Amino acid sequence: MENNVTxxxxxxxxxxxxxxxxxxxxxxxxxxxxxxxxxxxxRAVKTAxxxxxxxxxxxxxxxxxPWTGLPIMVMLLGIIIWLTVxxxxxxxxxxxxxxFGLGDIGxxxxxxxxxxxxxxxxxxxxxVYLGLAWVISVMLPPMMxxxxxxxxxxxxxxxxxxxxxxxxxxxxxxxxxxxxxxxAMGFGCNAAGVVATRVIDSPRERLxxxxxxxxxxxxxxxxxxxxxxxxxxxxSFPAALTSFVAAGTVVGVVLIGVGFTFLMSWLxxxxxxxxxxxxxxxxxxxxxxxxxxRILYTSIIDRTIFVLWRAMQTAAPxxxxxxxxxxxxxxxxxxxxxxxxxxxxxxxxxxLDGVILLAYIIxxxxxxxxxxxxxxxxMGAGMMINGPSSNSAIFDLLVNGNGWTMLTAINLMLxxxxxxxxxxxxxxxxxxxxxxxxxxxxxxxxxGTAFLVTFLTASFARLMGWV
Numbered sequence: 001m002e003n004n005v006t007x008x009x010x011x012x013x014x015x016x017x018x019x020x021x022x023x024x025x026x027x028x029x030x031x032x033x034x035x036x037x038x039x040x041x042x043r044a045v046k047t048a049x050x051x052x053x054x055x056x057x058x059x060x061x062x063x064x065x066p067w068t069g070l071p072i073m074v075m076l077l078g079i080i081i082w083l084t085v086x087x088x089x090x091x092x093x094x095x096x097x098x099x100f101g102l103g104d105i106g107x108x109x110x111x112x113x114x115x116x117x118x119x120x121x122x123x124x125x126x127x128v129y130l131g132l133a134w135v136i137s138v139m140l141p142p143m144m145x146x147x148x149x150x151x152x153x154x155x156x157x158x159x160x161x162x163x164x165x166x167x168x169x170x171x172x173x174x175x176x177x178x179x180x181x182x183x184a185m186g187f188g189c190n191a192a193g194v195v196a197t198r199v200i201d202s203p204r205e206r207l208x209x210x211x212x213x214x215x216x217x218x219x220x221x222x223x224x225x226x227x228x229x230x231x232x233x234x235x236s237f238p239a240a241l242t243s244f245v246a247a248g249t250v251v252g253v254v255l256i257g258v259g260f261t262f263l264m265s266w267l268x269x270x271x272x273x274x275x276x277x278x279x280x281x282x283x284x285x286x287x288x289x290x291x292x293x294r295i296l297y298t299s300i301i302d303r304t305i306f307v308l309w310r311a312m313q314t315a316a317p318x319x320x321x322x323x324x325x326x327x328x329x330x331x332x333x334x335x336x337x338x339x340x341x342x343x344x345x346x347x348x349x350x351x352l353d354g355v356i357l358l359a360y361i362i363x364x365x366x367x368x369x370x371x372x373x374x375x376x377x378x379m380g381a382g383m384m385i386n387g388p389s390s391n392s393a394i395f396d397l398l399v400n401g402n403g404w405t406m407l408t409a410i411n412l413m414l415x416x417x418x419x420x421x422x423x424x425x426x427x428x429x430x431x432x433x434x435x436x437x438x439x440x441x442x443x444x445x446x447x448g449t450a451f452l453v454t455f456l457t458a459s460f461a462r463l464m465g466w467v
Contacts, residue, residue, distance in 0.1 A: 082247035091141035099133035126383030131319015147299035174269025176205035220367035314365030351411035351458030418450035
């Protein structure tokens with residue numbers, strides 16, 4: 001009898017049967033193949049480096065264990081943030097002193113010429129230059145600590161273990177396990193995290209990773225979180241514990257952001273981006289001795305300088321806008337204060353105030369200028385200033401001078417964590433998706449979440465009579 005079955009019939013039958021298989025079927029096949037291959041290799045191959053791989057396996061029993069893997073990840077994150085908190089402040093203050101001093105020299109030189117209008121001098125030196133000076137002094141020290149530490153773990157071979165540990169969580173949310181790697185890149189810069197999503201093959205899962213990357217705080221948001229954690233939380237502890245408490249607080253905020261990443265990935269995968277998580281096979285590479293030269297080049301040239309230069313390009317116009325608003329009179333106050341007063345009712349509804357909202361509107365190009373913008377408006381200054389020099393002075397300015405409460409500090413940390421991406425990240429999302437629709441959706445998702453969470457937090461605190 002003639003067989004009329006064609007290859008296309010077999011393919012179509014296989015596609016029909018595949019839909020009835022469980023989501024873990026492919027994982028089981030791959031696991032079985034690797035297990036059989038390992039058995040054959042152990043019988044047939046003997047190498048002089050067996051001891052090395054035995055050590056790798058012993059380490060992996062700890063760092064990839066269901067019981068110890070996640071705590072080790074959190075501990076390493078805490079160490080990196082503690083190093084950043086304890087080391088960045090002193091260096092930031094020193095850089096700010098030098099750069100602000102150069103600004104004074106440039107301003108005095110322009111004034112000595114006699115023919116340059118005051119507003120030109122102010123616009124250039126008190127606006128554009130001081131905006132750049134703030135971004136450099138605030139961003140550079142944390143990046144010089146965070147990026148080398150992050151690159152060290154990457155060069156060591158630890159980051160694939162992070163993906164392994166988080167794969168099952170992302171799979172439960174309908175996302176891809178490699179999203180953990182793009183999320184880790186977002187700690188340095190969310191725009192870099194968006195670009196890193198190219199490692200995800202599935203368009204649906206890559207889009208989920210892009211839209212949720214902003215829920216982990218980038219390097220530009222750490223200064224705000226560190227300031228609030230130090231002034232409002234750690235200040236009540238002994239001086240010897242201040243950096244540890246501040247670092248622990250920031251780690252807690254970061255974990256909240258990771259939780260929102262899982263939550264939003266789950267919501268997206270069950271609404272506008274429906275679909276099952278695709279399985280991926282991850283071969284854990286052997287641990288290797290970190291290459292110091294490669295770490296320094298990657299962390300400083302490829303990451304620190306690249307991110308800093310991009311931030312400076314967006315900070316210059318933002319500094320100019322701040323100066324203009326602070327130097328245009330409006331009644332008895334300047335335009336910046338008038339806009340902040342107009343925004344104040346909505347800000348109070350969110351447990352914040354109008355100055356904070358104004359600072360975040362101006363800081364859309366660069367999150368690093370949020371704190372100096374707030375200080376400038378609160379102190380009624382016509383230009384960016386260094387502000388109070390001690391934590392107690394900052395506390396006095398914010399609490400006694402401008403009515404802040406612990407609710408304000410908590411909600412600002414939440415808002416700093418969840419709010420919309422910076423302009424650079426939005427543009428990067430557009431370039432990666434080729435769609436302004438998805439770039440807009442990323443803003444709506446994050447900003448809407450920030451408004452909702454801060455409103456609910458403020459409402460609950462007031463209902464309980466805590467404020």
